[in-house]
Amino acid sequence: MANLTYPFDPVSPEDWVLKIQKELREHSDRTTFHDSIEELTLSITDSPKNTVEIQQVPRGQAFDTIHVEYVHDETESNRRMLLALMSGANALFIQSQKANPDWKKIFEGIETAYIQVDVLMESEQEMSHLSQQLSKNELANLTMLITNKSGINKENHRSFFQGFPLQQCGANSITEMSFLLQEYHRHLSEGGRSEVVFSMGIGANYFVQIAKVRAFHYLIQKLNNIHQQNHAYRIIAELGWTNKSLKDPYTNLLRQTTEAMSAYAGGVHGMAIHPWDEFAAEGKEDFTLRMSLNISNLLLEEAHFDWVHDPMKGSHMVEALTEQFIEKTWAEVQVLSKLTEKEAIERTKEKIQQSQSLQLEAFKSGSQTYIGMNAFMNADTSKAKNWTVLPSYLGMNYMNFEIQG
Numbered sequence: 001m002a003n004l005t006y007p008f009d010p011v012s013p014e015d016w017v018l019k020i021q022k023e024l025r026e027h028s029d030r031t032t033f034h035d036s037i038e039e040l041t042l043s044i045t046d047s048p049k050n051t052v053e054i055q056q057v058p059r060g061q062a063f064d065t066i067h068v069e070y071v072h073d074e075t076e077s078n079r080r081m082l083l084a085l086m087s088g089a090n091a092l093f094i095q096s097q098k099a100n101p102d103w104k105k106i107f108e109g110i111e112t113a114y115i116q117v118d119v120l121m122e123s124e125q126e127m128s129h130l131s132q133q134l135s136k137n138e139l140a141n142l143t144m145l146i147t148n149k150s151g152i153n154k155e156n157h158r159s160f161f162q163g164f165p166l167q168q169c170g171a172n173s174i175t176e177m178s179f180l181l182q183e184y185h186r187h188l189s190e191g192g193r194s195e196v197v198f199s200m201g202i203g204a205n206y207f208v209q210i211a212k213v214r215a216f217h218y219l220i221q222k223l224n225n226i227h228q229q230n231h232a233y234r235i236i237a238e239l240g241w242t243n244k245s246l247k248d249p250y251t252n253l254l255r256q257t258t259e260a261m262s263a264y265a266g267g268v269h270g271m272a273i274h275p276w277d278e279f280a281a282e283g284k285e286d287f288t289l290r291m292s293l294n295i296s297n298l299l300l301e302e303a304h305f306d307w308v309h310d311p312m313k314g315s316h317m318v319e320a321l322t323e324q325f326i327e328k329t330w331a332e333v334q335v336l337s338k339l340t341e342k343e344a345i346e347r348t349k350e351k352i353q354q355s356q357s358l359q360l361e362a363f364k365s366g367s368q369t370y371i372g373m374n375a376f377m378n379a380d381t382s383k384a385k386n387w388t389v390l391p392s393y394l395g396m397n398y399m400n401f402e403i404q405g
Helices: 013-031 074-086 124-133 136-140 164-169 173-189 206-226 251-266 286-302 316-336 341-365
Strands: 032-035 040-043 064-071 091-096 116-121 143-146 158-162 196-201 233-239 270-273
Touching (some): 064 074, 116 124, 173 196, 173 316, 173 341, 206 233, 233 251, 251 286, 316 341
Parallel strands (some): 064 091, 064 270, 091 116, 116 143, 196 233, 233 270
């Protein structure tokens, strides 16, 4: 150790390639990474051309650990939201699944002044009903999110761009990001000026998902620069059900953990880890709600993922993947931006169907392994549940390997 110098002498690219080939030995073909679903191909021995800079979460601003509540019964939703807040959540995302709910009952005992509360509004009627039930002070503590399809006046509300449902239907990263970005481009072209919120689905491939979030930051900033705007924005990562199992449920904890780690490393502003039994026919449990929240609790409170900004910056593989995502997504954004809104939706749906077919084929053939679903099956069925009907979006059903495989 006495001869060790710091900083370390740089390693030449040639020496680095030789070292990789030596360690891989007969598996030298692994120096090439190819993902037909994500449309990515690269040699891990190639150096990236550029280093991507992404927006940093301001110092002192906590990451949002979000509990998403789909309101079917006001009393039950209120109970689960209070449980979530006592279990580590510091933000709520609420979407009513019933007409004219009792909002007073939904928010009973919840101190909305001290937490981030997003409420997704689907129509002017829903907005009017909420406004009639709550006082101005109570409304002031809520962030109203609206989509382009809602028909609600954008003034005093924040636009919400949903990528998560697309990803759950089977969209790959390029399709999901390009659809979000062309919607954001239309929003800016129409004079949108307030802070916006994006939801993104996070998949299983660790390094690919880090690169996806980083590329999305870069492209949002690119659009802001084109429109000569500097809008604040939030990216909410959502972990859904496509690769989750109700037959071997505890493997989901590991899947959710690696997915959450990749989202945090990519630079999201908030995390919503949906309980894996949200759509179980037997009903959802408080246990899975707590386990989902504890993943964020552990990553932030114990592993301190919020201490480091953009930890994978400079990684050859992540930078190269980020670069490919930027180039291919931007090319698709340019195509979509020339289409009408209806044509853009139809093109996106076609691409989702193609991606869904590839994913299901990989699952059924075993070329893509999912523990407990198509490999290393669990003989203990004591904790197993059954799926009920999953949601749909744009006329497409959410995809789940355990159901469709």
